[in-house]
Amino acid sequence: MTSPVLSLTDVTLTLDGNAGKVEILHGISLTVAAGETVGLVGPSGSGKSSLLMLMGGLERATGGVVKALGADLTPMTEDQLARFRRDNMGVVFQSFHLIPTMTALENVATPLELAGRRDAFGRAEEELTAVGLADRMHHYPGQLSGGEQQRVALARAAAPRPRILLADEPTGNLDEANGRAIMDLLFDLRDRHGATLIMVTHAPELAARCDRVIGLRDGRLDA
Ligand SMILES: Nc1ncnc2c1ncn2[C@@H]1O[C@H](COP(=O)(O)OP(=O)(O)OP(=O)(O)O)[C@@H](O)[C@H]1O
Ligand SMILES: [Mg+2]
Numbered sequence: 001m002t003s004p005v006l007s008l009t010d011v012t013l014t015l016d017g018n019a020g021k022v023e024i025l026h027g028i029s030l031t032v033a034a035g036e037t038v039g040l041v042g043p044s045g046s047g048k049s050s051l052l053m054l055m056g057g058l059e060r061a062t063g064g065v066v067k068a069l070g071a072d073l074t075p076m077t078e079d080q081l082a083r084f085r086r087d088n089m090g091v092v093f094q095s096f097h098l099i100p101t102m103t104a105l106e107n108v109a110t111p112l113e114l115a116g117r118r119d120a121f122g123r124a125e126e127e128l129t130a131v132g133l134a135d136r137m138h139h140y141p142g143q144l145s146g147g148e149q150q151r152v153a154l155a156r157a158a159a160p161r162p163r164i165l166l167a168d169e170p171t172g173n174l175d176e177a178n179g180r181a182i183m184d185l186l187f188d189l190r191d192r193h194g195a196t197l198i199m200v201t202h203a204p205e206l207a208a209r210c211d212r213v214i215g216l217r218d219g220r221l222d223a
Helices: 048-055 078-088 104-114 120-130 146-158 176-193 204-209
Strands: 006-017 020-032 037-041 063-068 089-092 164-168 196-200 212-217
Touching: 006 048, 020 048, 020 063, 037 048, 037 204, 048 063, 048 164, 048 196, 078 089, 089 146, 104 120, 104 146, 120 146, 146 164, 146 176, 164 176, 176 196, 176 204
Parallel strands: 037 196, 037 212, 089 164, 164 196
Antiparallel strands: 006 020, 006 063
16 A cells, blocks of 8 residues: 555644634544545635645644655744645645736746756746636736636646645636636646645535545534
8 A cells, every 4th residue: 555645643723813813623634645636625714725735834733743745744844845845746825826026927937947947938838828828928917817817826836747736726716618627637637647636626526526525614524
């Protein structure tokens, strides 16, 4: 049996809100196997984005252990986490987090350059073409629609061919045709490159295509 790509053991997340500490996630344990596609579903506020951020080391667990590709993320410094993500993970944020002063092309090419990939701009062009944005490459995020920004964010996350892709509602802003094209692209990352996909989604069609669906409710796994 191969070791899991992701494993969470009794993970809790407590955040400081205005009214004091709020426990957002309560003792989550789960494992995800290599090449598995997992849909994360649950009501708004149930902790889906928080859980995804923990898996990517973008949020630190208050308790428990988060491991990715065998490495324990819990004791890593911010620099170590950033390097680990650069080498192994792609993240599509719910609100995209594109760099507003960079064009779509620059947004996608920059992580490739930072990772030392040759022909970062050529590759970025291919990725943007694959998400249907060949004619929008030189636009800034502020000049793009929500769905177009979402597709740039996906191209950026997918371009380095990460072993783990974490995507927060990757089709949330897309019409049916674009949503389906993006889904095909996501599953292609798994089929052709062996990526492990964890996707938050409210879309039944996307959840149905996943190998497994994990439900969250009030910060706990839904049985
Ligand atoms: N920085 C923060 N401080 C305090 N509470 C927070 C913080 N960030 C999120 N929360 C709370 O944590 C809970 C889980 O939030 P999260 O964003 O993970 O939900 P979600 O399942 O992704 O919801 P949605 O479907 O609306 O995106 C919510 O109740 C939210 O209000
Ligand atoms: Mg969310």
